[in-house]
Every structure is written in C-alpha cells, then in structure tokens.
Amino acid sequence: MIKAIIVDDELNAIKNLKWEIENFSSNIDICDTFTNPIEAISAINYLKPDCVFLDIEMPEMDGFQLLSHLKYRDFDLIITTAYDNYAIKAFKEHALDYLLKPIDSEDLNKTIDRVLKNKKANTLGEEVKKILESIDTKKVSKRLAIPQLGKTIYIEFDDILFCKSDGNYTEINLVNNQKETCSKKLKDIEKQLSNDFFRVHHSYLVNLNTIKEFVSTDGSHVVLKNNVSIPVSRSKKNDLLKVLNP
Numbered sequence: 001m002i003k004a005i006i007v008d009d010e011l012n013a014i015k016n017l018k019w020e021i022e023n024f025s026s027n028i029d030i031c032d033t034f035t036n037p038i039e040a041i042s043a044i045n046y047l048k049p050d051c052v053f054l055d056i057e058m059p060e061m062d063g064f065q066l067l068s069h070l071k072y073r074d075f076d077l078i079i080t081t082a083y084d085n086y087a088i089k090a091f092k093e094h095a096l097d098y099l100l101k102p103i104d105s106e107d108l109n110k111t112i113d114r115v116l117k118n119k120k121a122n123t124l125g126e127e128v129k130k131i132l133e134s135i136d137t138k139k140v141s142k143r144l145a146i147p148q149l150g151k152t153i154y155i156e157f158d159d160i161l162f163c164k165s166d167g168n169y170t171e172i173n174l175v176n177n178q179k180e181t182c183s184k185k186l187k188d189i190e191k192q193l194s195n196d197f198f199r200v201h202h203s204y205l206v207n208l209n210t211i212k213e214f215v216s217t218d219g220s221h222v223v224l225k226n227n228v229s230i231p232v233s234r235s236k237k238n239d240l241l242k243v244l245n246p
Helices: 011-024 037-047 063-069 086-093 105-121 126-138 186-192 234-244
Strands: 002-007 028-034 051-055 076-081 097-100 143-148 151-156 160-166 169-174 179-182 197-201 204-207 211-215 221-224 229-231
Touching: 002 011, 002 037, 002 105, 011 028, 011 105, 028 037, 037 063, 037 234, 051 063, 076 105, 097 105, 143 179, 143 186, 160 186, 169 186, 186 197, 186 204, 197 229, 197 234, 204 221, 204 229, 211 234
Parallel strands: 002 028, 002 051, 051 076, 076 097
Antiparallel strands: 143 151, 160 169, 160 204, 169 179, 197 204, 211 221, 221 229
16 A cells, blocks of 8 residues: 655645545555645655655745655655646656646556556655755756846845845845846746745745844744844744744
C-alpha cells in the first residue's frame, strides 16, 4: 500500500483528487491532506509518505519553497497544477510526474502505476533530489532583472528590503534607501525571488533577512533594519511567525 499526502490551497481540488484516487485505485492510501503548506511540511517530515501530490502554485508558499523546507525527501513527487508554465517544464526535465487540472482519470492512473513501480524498485526520492539540486543551481545568481526604457537593471536579492504593490506596478525599496519601479505586479515579482522573501501583506513582500523586530501590539507589523515598519495582515501573522521561528 502506498501512503500519500495531498497539498493544495484549494479545498475542492483536494476533494476531487481524493475522490479520484479512492475510487480508481486500491493501492493508494491518502493518509492526510493540507491546504496550509506550513502544516504540510511538518506532516511530511513526520508521516514520511511514499508520495506527495503537490500544487505548485500556492499564494502563501509555492511548491519550490515547500520542497526546500523539507527534511524528509524520500518520496515520489506528483505536481498538480492548472498552469503548464516554466516551473512544470523544469520538473519535466527531471522526469517528474505532473497532472494538469482538471485531472484526467487516465493520466492519474498512469501516474499511480509509475509510483507503484518506483516503490517496487526502491527508487523513491531520486526525482525530488534532482529537482532540489536544480533549484539550488537556479538560485546561484540571486539577481532580480527589472526591465526599463532601453535597458535592464539587475538588483541583488540581498539589496532588497521590501517590495510594495502599486496597482500593476511594483515599488522595490533597496537597502541604500533608493527605490526602483517595475512594470510588473507584486505577485509576478514574488515568483522571481527566493524563499528569503515573504508576503506579509497583500501589498508587501519583505526580505526576511532584513527583519529586526516583530511587533504584535497596535496592529501586527515588522520593523526592518532601516527602521521602516511594514504591516502584517492577520491571515499572514501565524505563518510568518513559523518561518521566523522554525
């Protein structure tokens, strides 16, 4: 019997996938499901599943970040997503299985067959190791490219204090008190940065390494090393504390 965990920020997506698995395969036991990636990390490390069905596009923490926080990695990884984008292409290069939503029953059965074969051959976890190595390689540069009129500016991640949403634009605040404006939405900037950055508020993305204080009185906020205060939304407070105090 294969022990599996499902991680997806959409509850309906979890219910649909769980129903498909339970009705079309007697070899998979869904031992737990999670909409919260932080909780999923703890569960994967504790339960040590044989495979994980993981949504790559999640607002609080994407699939790449979740993988990088895991201590236990000896499992088969199956990506579930509605987006056939650059992230999926990276997984395909390492022969990782992925399922596009809405998930096709035939594709799911093929994926389950592959997990069973890997289990029998004792090759669980090899693909996860490859993709994690790929992630580490991609982070060597650690620079954000900002296209501007007639040129492109490259900013080191470490030089960024925080990013602030300004409609369809993003204001990037740097450690030298300078600011750069990028013609991309904050959510698009977030995808390009490393897991050292955290979305503390709908309008703010903060470099975790620049936080010197977390204040919970008079409205939660963080104080950065340049003494700028950034609000922390109620929905992000607990997840931020878990990241700051692992």
